[in-house]
Amino acid sequence: MTPLIDVQQVNKAFGGLQVIDNCSIRVEKGSITGMIGPNGAGKSTLFNLMAGALSPDSGRILLEGEDITALSADQRFHKGLLRTFQIAHEFSQMSALENLMMVPPQQAGENLFTAWLKPGLVRREEAEVHRRALEVIDFIGLHHVRNELAGNLSGGQKKLLELGRTMMTNAKIVLLDEIAAGVNRTLLGDLISNIERLNREMGYTFLVIEHDMDMIARLCDPVIVLAQGQVMVEGHIEDIQNNPDVIDAYFGAGAA
Amino acid sequence: MNELVFFINNVVIAGSVTGAIYAIGAIGVTLVFSIMRFAHFAHADIMTFGAFMVLVLTTAFPSVGMSIGVPTALVMLPVAMVITACLAVGIDKAFYKPLRAHGVKPIVMVIASLGVTLILQGMIRLFSGTGGQGLYVDDRKAIFRMLPFENVRVPIVITEPQIYLFAITLVAVIALHLFLSRSRLGKAMRAMSDNPELAQASGINTNTIVAVTWVIAGGLAAIAGTLLSLDVTFKPDLSFFLLLPIFAAAIVGGVGHPFGAVAGGFVVAFAETLAVFNWGVFLRPFRDSLPTWLELPSNLAFVGTEYKIVVPFFILVAILIWRPTGIFKGKVI
Numbered sequence: 001m002t003p004l005i006d007v008q009q010v011n012k013a014f015g016g017l018q019v020i021d022n023c024s025i026r027v028e029k030g031s032i033t034g035m036i037g038p039n040g041a042g043k044s045t046l047f048n049l050m051a052g053a054l055s056p057d058s059g060r061i062l063l064e065g066e067d068i069t070a071l072s073a074d075q076r077f078h079k080g081l082l083r084t085f086q087i088a089h090e091f092s093q094m095s096a097l098e099n100l101m102m103v104p105p106q107q108a109g110e111n112l113f114t115a116w117l118k119p120g121l122v123r124r125e126e127a128e129v130h131r132r133a134l135e136v137i138d139f140i141g142l143h144h145v146r147n148e149l150a151g152n153l154s155g156g157q158k159k160l161l162e163l164g165r166t167m168m169t170n171a172k173i174v175l176l177d178e179i180a181a182g183v184n185r186t187l188l189g190d191l192i193s194n195i196e197r198l199n200r201e202m203g204y205t206f207l208v209i210e211h212d213m214d215m216i217a218r219l220c221d222p223v224i225v226l227a228q229g230q231v232m233v234e235g236h237i238e239d240i241q242n243n244p245d246v247i248d249a250y251f252g253a254g255a256a
Numbered sequence: 257m258n259e260l261v262f263f264i265n266n267v268v269i270a271g272s273v274t275g276a277i278y279a280i281g282a283i284g285v286t287l288v289f290s291i292m293r294f295a296h297f298a299h300a301d302i303m304t305f306g307a308f309m310v311l312v313l314t315t316a317f318p319s320v321g322m323s324i325g326v327p328t329a330l331v332m333l334p335v336a337m338v339i340t341a342c343l344a345v346g347i348d349k350a351f352y353k354p355l356r357a358h359g360v361k362p363i364v365m366v367i368a369s370l371g372v373t374l375i376l377q378g379m380i381r382l383f384s385g386t387g388g389q390g391l392y393v394d395d396r397k398a399i400f401r402m403l404p405f406e407n408v409r410v411p412i413v414i415t416e417p418q419i420y421l422f423a424i425t426l427v428a429v430i431a432l433h434l435f436l437s438r439s440r441l442g443k444a445m446r447a448m449s450d451n452p453e454l455a456q457a458s459g460i461n462t463n464t465i466v467a468v469t470w471v472i473a474g475g476l477a478a479i480a481g482t483l484l485s486l487d488v489t490f491k492p493d494l495s496f497f498l499l500l501p502i503f504a505a506a507i508v509g510g511v512g513h514p515f516g517a518v519a520g521g522f523v524v525a526f527a528e529t530l531a532v533f534n535w536g537v538f539l540r541p542f543r544d545s546l547p548t549w550l551e552l553p554s555n556l557a558f559v560g561t562e563y564k565i566v567v568p569f570f571i572l573v574a575i576l577i578w579r580p581t582g583i584f585k586g587k588v589i
Contacts, residue, residue, distance in 0.1 A: 053453065053457070072456070074457075074460055074461045077456075077459035085454070089451050089454035089457070091447050091454065092450055093450055094447070094450070102443065102447050103459065
């Protein structure tokens with residue numbers, strides 16, 4: 001079966017620093033794949049390359065067998081490749097609900113001509129988007145702050161909003177960049193069960209960068225370990241936790 | 257009462273006219289800044305270009321407007337707006353887009369826009385000559401004189417282009433407001449000015465937004481340049497007198513804030529007109545009751561008319577010291 005995401009021998013250097021070094025990873029359809037690695041391993045850079053925020057120096061990225069290396073971030077979005085940001089991004093001057101309503105793809109209103117020629121269609125779509133945004137904001141438990149400016153939300157709430165964004169449209173794969181960081185424990189439980197539900201019920205595939213090992217253990221299979229811009233090992237979480245190379249990479253050689 | 261009419265003519269009307277022109281110009285500057293994050297110095301020359309296009313079209317077809325009773329220049333304005341919008345998009349494609357693709361710092365873009373200023377000024381001068389030319393080629397400028405007060409001989413004077421100016425400014429500002437607050441494209445623009453990275457990750461095509469921004473900025477620049485030239489005359493160095501005030505207006509209002517730019521435009525314009533107004537006229541009625549050794553000076557203005565251009569500069573300094581983010585605390589649209 002073709003993997004959903006297939007990163008083939010990708011390289012990326014910043015100045016003289018080879019951040020991603022001939023790295024290849026695959027994410028299978030329907031999986032919740034975890035990605036861990038020490039700081040500076042290149043996890044976020046790899047995400048940026050996959051999402052189109054950066055372009056690789058060499059190598060290819062395939063989505064369901066289709067080469068998307070040359071596509072821009074917004075084009076990849078419309079192909080069903082969504083991402084969240086490590087440091088939560090929001091449209092600070094819009095309400096939480098408006099933030100969600102910014103998302104949906106293939107909107108008639110974004111095309112200048114349909115906006116003028118088919119106002120009825122645009123209005124119907126807008127109503128549909130509004131209804132969907134209300135559902136999503138209930139789902140992520142932010143109903144009570146829906147009219148608050150997103151810039152005023154707490155860090156954890158912004159993270160939930162990031163997850164909510166990915167639910168506004170039918171994604172094939174969602175890249176979650178440390179979605180749990182800064183989210184309190186109660187919210188974290190909700191977050192994990194939401195991710196599982198999206199995976200099970202809506203067929204979302206997830207690629208998850210996370211430092212929280214409990215969350216990785218509960219959620220992800222398989223897990224990819226990245227170190228110095230390359231895949232070190234890949235496999236089930238228990239095998240990885242006992243892998244001496246991984247322990248080395250995290251704690252340095254000589255650590256017990 | 258003569259003095260009041262004098263004040264209305266020289267401050268209220270003159271200030272509103274200049275304010276409307278500055279406001280439309282400053283909206284363009286502020287929109288470009290909020291989307292592309294650089295100060296676009298060539299904006300005033302794009303205004304000149306728009307006016308020049310109207311001049312060219314009006315000279316080519318001088319009698320079009322007569323049949324419908326509108327000045328020909330105004331009939332030509334929509335065409336000039338389209339041409340100017342295309343020019344703005346073209347300039348972006350040719351000069352700014354390659355720089356953006358390299359991810360240069362904003363200051364590099366600013367310097368590039370200074371280069372574009374020089375190119376545009378040279379090109380316009382090459383084709384228009386250096387002198388001033390009226391935009392009323394075949395038709396006559398209608399001037400309305402009103403005598404609202406009894407026993408007052410001095411009329412309130414308002415000209416036809418000034419009336420069009422107020423109407424067009426009002427329509428443009430309302431249309432822009434509706435566009436930014438209601439349409440998806442306008443909301444996408446606000447989103448991009450707020451967080452470009454997230455906008456792209458939300459499927460907003462940033463190239464489209466940039467192009468739309470130039471179309472709006474170019475179209476508005478053509479309006480402002482043309483209305484100014486209609487009110488006075490077209491000159492190839494119009495931009496020289498516009499650049500500082502419109503940047504002052506954008507900053508006073510809060511950069512990135514379109515309605516701030518409108519407010520800023522009027523603040524700057526009224527500051528200019530009030531500074532050069534001859535306040536001595538208000539003392540004239542009391543001339544007889546003043547002691548004989550006190551001779552009224554013929555002109556009692558804060559600054560001479562020839563120094564009008566420094567007024568926005570003072571406002572800028574004051575705003576930057578006391579309220580650097582502007583009246584509306586601008587950052588995003």
